[in-house]
Amino acid sequence: MDRRVTFNHRFLPYFLLAPQVAVTLVFFVWPAGQALFQSTLIEDPFGLSSEFVFLDNFAFVLSDPLYVDSIIVTAIFSVSVAAVALLVALFLAAKADSVISGKLIYRTLLVWPYAVAPAIAGVLFLFMFSPRVGVLSSALTALGVDWNYLLNGNQAMMLVIGASAWKQISYNFLFFLAGMQAMPRSLLEAAAIDGAGPTRRFWTITFPLLMPITFFLLVINMIFAFFETFGVIEAVTQGGPAGATNILVYKVFRDGFVGLDFGSSAAQSVILMAIVISLTVLQFRYVEKKVTY
Amino acid sequence: MAEVIIQDATKSYGNTQVIHGLNCTIDHGEFAVIVGPSGCGKSTLLRMIAGLERVTGGTISIGGEVMNEREPKDRNIAMVFQNYALYPHMTVRANMSYGLRIAKLPKPEIERRVQEAARILQLADFLDRRPGQLSGGQRQRVAMGRAIVRDPAVFLFDEPLSNLDAKLRVQMRIEIRRLHNSLDTTSVYVTHDQVEAMTLADRLIVMNGGNAEQIGTPLEVYEHPATTFVAGFIGSPPMNFVTGQVGNGGTSVTLHDGLQVAVSDDTLAAMAGQTVTLGVRPEHLQLAASPEGAMPMTVDLVEALGADILAYGQVGQEQVIARLPHDAAVKIGDRIHLSFAASQVHLFDATSGARLSP
Numbered sequence: 001m002d003r004r005v006t007f008n009h010r011f012l013p014y015f016l017l018a019p020q021v022a023v024t025l026v027f028f029v030w031p032a033g034q035a036l037f038q039s040t041l042i043e044d045p046f047g048l049s050s051e052f053v054f055l056d057n058f059a060f061v062l063s064d065p066l067y068v069d070s071i072i073v074t075a076i077f078s079v080s081v082a083a084v085a086l087l088v089a090l091f092l093a094a095k096a097d098s099v100i101s102g103k104l105i106y107r108t109l110l111v112w113p114y115a116v117a118p119a120i121a122g123v124l125f126l127f128m129f130s131p132r133v134g135v136l137s138s139a140l141t142a143l144g145v146d147w148n149y150l151l152n153g154n155q156a157m158m159l160v161i162g163a164s165a166w167k168q169i170s171y172n173f174l175f176f177l178a179g180m181q182a183m184p185r186s187l188l189e190a191a192a193i194d195g196a197g198p199t200r201r202f203w204t205i206t207f208p209l210l211m212p213i214t215f216f217l218l219v220i221n222m223i224f225a226f227f228e229t230f231g232v233i234e235a236v237t238q239g240g241p242a243g244a245t246n247i248l249v250y251k252v253f254r255d256g257f258v259g260l261d262f263g264s265s266a267a268q269s270v271i272l273m274a275i276v277i278s279l280t281v282l283q284f285r286y287v288e289k290k291v292t293y
Numbered sequence: 294m295a296e297v298i299i300q301d302a303t304k305s306y307g308n309t310q311v312i313h314g315l316n317c318t319i320d321h322g323e324f325a326v327i328v329g330p331s332g333c334g335k336s337t338l339l340r341m342i343a344g345l346e347r348v349t350g351g352t353i354s355i356g357g358e359v360m361n362e363r364e365p366k367d368r369n370i371a372m373v374f375q376n377y378a379l380y381p382h383m384t385v386r387a388n389m390s391y392g393l394r395i396a397k398l399p400k401p402e403i404e405r406r407v408q409e410a411a412r413i414l415q416l417a418d419f420l421d422r423r424p425g426q427l428s429g430g431q432r433q434r435v436a437m438g439r440a441i442v443r444d445p446a447v448f449l450f451d452e453p454l455s456n457l458d459a460k461l462r463v464q465m466r467i468e469i470r471r472l473h474n475s476l477d478t479t480s481v482y483v484t485h486d487q488v489e490a491m492t493l494a495d496r497l498i499v500m501n502g503g504n505a506e507q508i509g510t511p512l513e514v515y516e517h518p519a520t521t522f523v524a525g526f527i528g529s530p531p532m533n534f535v536t537g538q539v540g541n542g543g544t545s546v547t548l549h550d551g552l553q554v555a556v557s558d559d560t561l562a563a564m565a566g567q568t569v570t571l572g573v574r575p576e577h578l579q580l581a582a583s584p585e586g587a588m589p590m591t592v593d594l595v596e597a598l599g600a601d602i603l604a605y606g607q608v609g610q611e612q613v614i615a616r617l618p619h620d621a622a623v624k625i626g627d628r629i630h631l632s633f634a635a636s637q638v639h640l641f642d643a644t645s646g647a648r649l650s651p
């Protein structure tokens with residue numbers, strides 16, 4: 001079937017594309033270009049003059065031990081967020097798929113967190129886990145846990161991972177559930193006749209068939225963890241304690257807008273951009289081939 | 294030995310009953326075909342035998358053991374689904390061996406069985422392909438292969454050929470029957486195609502609205518349909534029905550237009566004056582030598598099938614089809630006279646549709 005649309009007017013297609021192109025130019029290409037340009041400059045502390053330094057900013061950033069720490073923190077953070085969000089969503093979707101009554105209520109409730117902005121999610125977790133007034137932190141203390149994420153870097157990390165993943169679970173859940181419900185029942189019935197119990201059916205039939213969806217979600221979750229979790233970090237830990245949750249995107253903000261080191265901040269965001277682009281390309285190139293049927 | 298015995302089986306979804314107390318015995322080695330219109334409960338019955346649907350009432354037993362509470366895997370059955378239900382992410386070999394690997398059979402034994410099934414089904418060249426790389430007919434074979442390797446006592450088929458084109462369907466039909474003959478198993482086969490049903494079955498189970506209307510050999514069902522439903526469903530084109538009144542003494546039936554049809558049926562003696570449905574198959578109608586005592590019909594459509602022709606027309610209020618020799622000179626608009634032998638007439642109760650003729 002030929003899906004091509006033909007226009008009678010020469011300029012109509014360009015006109016129709018214009019808004020999207022304008023948005024991309026203004027909100028992506030221009031800032032990205034700015035960042036690229038900025039990253040080769042050094043400004044004086046008062047912002048009165050700038051000097052072209054070529055790749056000096058990059059050399060400076062990459063040789064900074066704090067930056068290397070931040071890369072490690074980011075790697076742990078984003079892998080954990082993606083893993084927690086995917087696993088919990090998969091589990092919930094499998095349960096929701098087998099629920100007979102009250103399906104709609106269950107599903108609706110599970111989707112709600114997605115409507116919550118990351119910063120708000122962060123504040124919610126902040127209230128629940130605040131060492132002095134948090135409901136859950138007093139529960140943890142009662143259980144004998146020495147809970148104070150303001151001092152303990154690992155606890156702070158777990159908290160921001162939890163808050164970020166919590167939000168992403170809903171999104172993943174919707175995709176997993178849709179994938180499971182689109183799967184022909186007869187496949188699982190055939191497996192049941194072949195002698196596979198529910199657990200084995202899930203891991204040998206359902207899960208492999210969800211791989212394309214899982215892969216897509218993995219990419220989305222990683223990008224989410226890299227960029228959009230800024231609000232969570234800002235609301236809960238501000239990168240602390242002692243840089244334990246200082247992920248790259250947050251460091252870009254701190255160094256640029258708080259530290260006012262624009263050159264370094266721009267260089268960092270260019271590196272960040274490069275990391276995410278190459279991660280995504282890598283994933284699509286090598287992983288996707290293995291998961292489509 | 295694996296005979297399948299269904300006793301008073303019922304199935305309800307909530308308050309709606311879809312199978313109403315069905316009884317049937319399928320002997321060991323028999324090829325039973327369940328046939329009926331869409332929605333009559335064929336798949337439901339088959340899935341009850343497979344254990345994929347719970348039995349609401351009654352019992353289903355296989356090989357003398359009641360199966361009601363058994364898991365599908367413990368029933369010694371294999372099933373071929375309409376959409377084949379092949380695992381798309383596994384190779385043909387992995388598809389066929391999935392159940393055997395779960396049963397933890399020794400590797401050489403699994404390989405032997407897969408090779409054997411692949412040989413029977415001519416799949417040897419495709420063992421390392423995925424289902425997505427196979428044609429419809431080949432996928433169908435893989436589905437059969439997956440059933441064969443399990444070495445089951447009972448094969449269950451749910452419309453396995455309905456996704457194939459007409460030619461392949463005939464070919465696969467023959468292969469399935471051959472396979473059944475060579476394997477010493479019992480088969481239960483669901484279809485809504487009455488040609489498939491007639492050609493495959495040792496025992497035909499004609500279902501309608503959740504009931505078994507008639508169970509018998511294809512020939513029995515064809516020659517002695519138990520109800521007007523069965524008579525109309527089995528045979529193509531379907532049996533012609535006209536209503537009439539039983540005459541005095543029960544030796545004739547008078548049709549609308551006053552035509553008297555002689556019937557040789559002593560059960561009718563007590564029914565003088567009552568309304569009955571008279572059925573004659575299209576292939577049992579002939580052009581009458583003289584209009585005397587024959588059924589007049591004005592032809593409104595002629596279909597030439599090659600070997601013979603079908604003449605359509607009205608008799609009284611009812612549409613009648615006659616299958617005539619290919620050289621019969623019949624055109625649209627002709628007024629023809631049709632006759633039939635008294636022995637070819639089927640009489641049914643006009644209200645219940647139950648057979649009156651012996």
Ligand SMILES: Nc1ncnc2c1ncn2[C@@H]1O[C@H](COP(=O)(O)OP(=O)(O)OP(=O)(O)O)[C@@H](O)[C@H]1O
Pocket residue numbers: 306311329330331332333334335336337338485
């Ligand atoms: N899960 C269900 N819930 C409620 N009713 C159902 C369910 N499954 C089937 N039915 C009903 O049971 C009846 C029999 O369905 P079944 O699938 O057995 O029909 P069938 O004879 O196989 O038809 P077809 O030839 O179209 O496959 C139908 O009227 C259907 O609507």
Ligand SMILES: [Mg+2]
Pocket residue numbers: 335336337
């Ligand atoms: Mg069906």
